[in-house]
Amino acid sequence: MRHPPRSVLLAVTGAVALVGAALVPVVSASGATPACTVQYTVTSQWDTGFQGSVTITNNMAAVSSWSLGFDFGGGQKVTQGWSAKWSQSGTTVTATNESWNGSLATGASVSAGFLASWSGSNAVPTAFRLNGTTCNVDSEPTPTPTPTPTEPPTGGSAPALHVSGTKLVDAGGTAHRLLGVNRSGGEFMCVQGYGIWDGPVDDAAIKAIADWKADAIRIPLNEECWLGLSNVKPEYAGANYINAVKDLVARVESYGLTPILELHWSYGQYTGNSSGCSDVHATCQKPMPDAQYAPSFWSSVAGTFKDDQAAVFDLFNEPYPDRATSTATQAWQCWRDGGTCPGIGYEVAGMQDLVDSIRGAGARNVIMIGGLAYSNDLSQWLTYKPTDPAGNLVAAYHGYNFNTCASESCWNSTLAPVAAQVPLVAGEIGENTCSHAFVDQVMKWFDDRGLSYLGWTWNTWDCSSGPSLISDYSGTPTAYGVGLRDHLRAINP
Structure with missing residues (x-):
């Protein structure tokens, strides 16, 4: 979004x-x-x-x-x-x-x-x-290391997940759906100089999400903040940012919820069609991740969470190389292979590059990958699906009432074939009507097929511009958010 x-x-x-x-x-x-x-x-x-x-x-x-x-x-x-x-x-x-x-x-x-x-x-x-x-010469191992406190084990009570056929399953092989919310803030607060999270992320705040009977939280991140680049205030960057993310992940998992870590804002100057900003820095949604920092970001994130199979990775929020290139083939090739892409002035990291970065760091975690048109178009996702030695790839779809693919006929023609071969997760669903008629339709279609979805977003913004699920962080739903809350409570009593 x-x-x-x-x-x-x-x-x-x-x-x-x-x-x-x-x-x-x-x-x-x-x-x-x-x-x-x-x-x-x-x-x-x-x-x-x-x-x-x-x-x-x-x-x-x-x-x-x-x-x-x-x-x-x-x-x-x-x-x-x-x-x-x-x-x-x-x-x-x-x-x-x-x-x-x-x-x-x-x-x-x-x-x-x-x-x-x-x-x-x-x-x-x-x-x-x-x-x-x-180092690099014969030497006696004489130094005595300074001990540091042992960190608590990761994982909490959240299930370790992997792909089995068209389903996400836990360690025992039981199918598991990701049904929950997005928690925006980690992608923009740090780079704007205001903090790390937008609103509280303490125990009470996570318990409020769990009380909606959600079982997953998608957490958007910023690569410049994670890597501690010089344009971000030190207090919101590098180790401070990473530790804040680690703390949030541990808290989410302690409530039995799956954390989905997602690269949302990234480096690279793009001023072409549908540009969100002219800034080279990670201050808006770019059409594709950059080759300069995105692989390092994912290598570091993967190295951090590779021993925590409860954590899911979402490669890149909403790719839109189709707005920059002249043909769908060029757009999908850019999406998968990266490199020099028509219409994009920076070197692109393709989805294969990012999968390779994660696997190269030793992580076998489940990886979600959105398609074109801001993750709304999965029409050639299977054709251009990256190679994954771990076999743990999931297709990600974003659906809003104002998108092109926002009807049952489109879902039947483009999403159903994907869901017949790999797990499918709607990483974002929402509408700008301050109501919930559209998300009700999405949830029913996904429910009927045993698929996953997460509402945008658990933030107290205006529902038409956000859109926002809540009016306060104790979990009071907006007129839009009440649809998701009541539905989750109905299917997860």
């Missing part, structure tokens, strides 16, 4: 060159395993800056926190980073773990990325230190 409230690729068009071969080799004079190894990679470089990553492998005793140090020799300067707390003093760079990736068992690895400036030369660092021990 386009609700109230970047590609100048780091300001150098066409200057980025992939240089992923710039790796630091592991050196061991005697052939023994080093105490730790670090692989340093320059993933892209342009005339004033570059993007890099480090992959750390701990071969010592297990640690519950880590700090990596290395020195730049060419005047480079780290400007921002993700999956670690990055700092630099003179030439010395330090990356320390986030709260969610501090534990490193013997043989375990962790990755983090950064952006940096450079001039003159971009020499690769030659020495790395993990908790004071020199």
Whole structure:
């Protein structure tokens, strides 16, 4: 939904060159395993800056926190980073773990990325230190790690989910429908500088949703806030934002509800047909996710929640490359494959790229993928369905009374064939009438086929501009929201 409230690729068009071969080799004079190894990679470089990553492998005793140090020799300067707390003093760079990736068992690895400036030369660092021990060379595992508190296990009482045929099922094989609400705020508050959530997300607020007999909450997110990019206030970005999301997910699951984490607003400048804003930053809905940050976002989210099979991932809110391209074939190819898409000025990450990022991080979680026309068009979803080695893909549809595909005849012709082959979830349903006649029709059609749906949105906005399900966060429904509440209570007494 386009609700109230970047590609100048780091300001150098066409200057980025992939240089992923710039790796630091592991050196061991005697052939023994080093105490730790670090692989340093320059993933892209342009005339004033570059993007890099480090992959750390701990071969010592297990640690519950880590700090990596290395020195730049060419005047480079780290400007921002993700999956670690990055700092630099003179030439010395330090990356320390986030709260969610501090534990490193013997043989375990962790990755983090950064952006940096450079001039003159971009020499690769030659020495790395993990908790004071020199890596990539023979070394005794002598340092004593500083312990950190153990985080509570994730999962709560929410069911672990996977795809079985055309159904979502729990660990015991019982079919499970996602019936609930969207909880907007995490996509816009942080980038607008007001906070992280729009309204309360405490126990009382989640209990109010559960009291509607909902079993799922879709949580829109912002990639710049998650990655802690410099245009977002630090108090609402990076570790602070990630921890807030983790806390909310844990709270949602403790009430037995499924959290659906969704990339809503993203980087990339688009000023073409149906543009929501001219800003390069993640301040509105873009036609497609960007190749610059979206894969890193999903790799990080997946790494954070890969041990929590109750969490579901929704790749991208409402793709609309069809508004930018001249043919449906171009639009669907852009949707799946990304790259240089007609009508879109930034490099696009296709849905296959994002699936690969999630699976590459080791996560097997269920993945929802919306179609074209703001996720309203699934007509060629099966033809262009990405490949998933985990077999856990779900089609996502958004339906509002003002959309093109908003009738039973359209649902029969375009949604039913999809639902006959993969699970189908209506990630957003709603109407701008301040009533519920349309969502009643949607719910009946989806109920008759055992499918899932979530109402937009659990926020106290005006129902015609939101549309909003509630008038207060104790769960008092609007004239629109009462339809969903009463229906959920009727089918889940």
